[in-house]
Amino acid sequence: MSFSANPNPTPVPRIDYQKLTPEVLDGLTSPIVVTGWPAPPRALDAAELKQWLHGQMLWVYERNAGDAWREWSADDFVDAWSAANANPGLNVVDVYLQDPRFDAVFPVHAAFDAANLLNGDPRTAHYRRSVVLTAPGAYTPMHVDSYGCGGWMYLISGEKEWELVHADRAARLWDETTQDYADPRAGNWPEHTPTWTTMLRAGEMMVCPPGFVHRVATPTRCVGFGGAFLPAGHVRRGVAVWRREQALGQAGSLDLADILQHVSANAAPSVQAAIAAALA
Numbered sequence: 001m002s003f004s005a006n007p008n009p010t011p012v013p014r015i016d017y018q019k020l021t022p023e024v025l026d027g028l029t030s031p032i033v034v035t036g037w038p039a040p041p042r043a044l045d046a047a048e049l050k051q052w053l054h055g056q057m058l059w060v061y062e063r064n065a066g067d068a069w070r071e072w073s074a075d076d077f078v079d080a081w082s083a084a085n086a087n088p089g090l091n092v093v094d095v096y097l098q099d100p101r102f103d104a105v106f107p108v109h110a111a112f113d114a115a116n117l118l119n120g121d122p123r124t125a126h127y128r129r130s131v132v133l134t135a136p137g138a139y140t141p142m143h144v145d146s147y148g149c150g151g152w153m154y155l156i157s158g159e160k161e162w163e164l165v166h167a168d169r170a171a172r173l174w175d176e177t178t179q180d181y182a183d184p185r186a187g188n189w190p191e192h193t194p195t196w197t198t199m200l201r202a203g204e205m206m207v208c209p210p211g212f213v214h215r216v217a218t219p220t221r222c223v224g225f226g227g228a229f230l231p232a233g234h235v236r237r238g239v240a241v242w243r244r245e246q247a248l249g250q251a252g253s254l255d256l257a258d259i260l261q262h263v264s265a266n267a268a269p270s271v272q273a274a275i276a277a278a279l280a
């Protein structure tokens with residue numbers, strides 16, 4: 001059975017690593033998969049992961065244990081996640097790694113560092129890089145990333161099946177009854193919704209533009225990296241998503257308007273104009 005909720009999904013377009021520029025991120029109108037990495041990081045085994053993440057606390061999504069988030073030490077988590085009978089709900093995504101030592105394993109692509117407004121404020125600078133550790137069988141239902149950010153995910157091992165919907169359709173996918181996005185597995189998915197799909201494989205990076213609705217299924221154990229980004233070309237959408245989260249009482253604790261004002265103080269005039277228009 002196909003993963004897609006749509007009988008004719010569009011394959012996510014692929015671009016070469018060298019073609020990924022800040023301008024591409026600014027102008028994204030669809031998700032993209034970035035391929036052709038010159039020196040892909042080799043797979044890390046459990047012992048190396050423990051060494052690499054030593055001392056780090058991880059927020060773990062335990063979907064099969066009552067949709068709970070739980071804080072684990074990296075050592076304990078890697079033991080549970082790497083076990084042959086790992087709970088298929090175990091999923092670490094969007095756990096940001098502040099320590100510069102993590103750059104040695106996977107440097108963030110220069111295009112993200114150049115385009116990402118979140119880098120310009122100490123409250124969000126660490127959003128630039130996160131770790132991904134997912135057990136086989138995990139499923140993340142349709143959602144939009146917090147604060148209207150876009151997200152990238154690079155897999156060094158394993159694979160993940162993605163389905164994405166354009167941000168312009170997000171409002172139509174909102175289910176007032178559940179106060180959440182409709183999801184094909186919840187049985188409330190509107191027919192005829194155009195989607196993009198792909199199987200993201202080791203050595204590839206998914207780039208999900210700000211405000212795009214997406215879901216992810218993980219058939220095999222995954223190790224990877226990710227990050228959140230908000231380029232000037234999408235800042236209006238990011239602010240709109242954040243204001244909607246606020247109206248719904250679902251916004252996180254960051255004051256995105258204050259952060260963007262702070263970023264604007266040191267930004268180029270064109271970026272200042274984009275931020276001012278978004279906050280007007």
Ligand SMILES: O=C(O)CCC(=O)C(=O)O
Pocket residue numbers: 091093094134138139140145151160214215216217218226
């Ligand atoms: O990999 C996953 O299970 C979910 C990833 C995702 O949707 C996200 O980080 O926003």
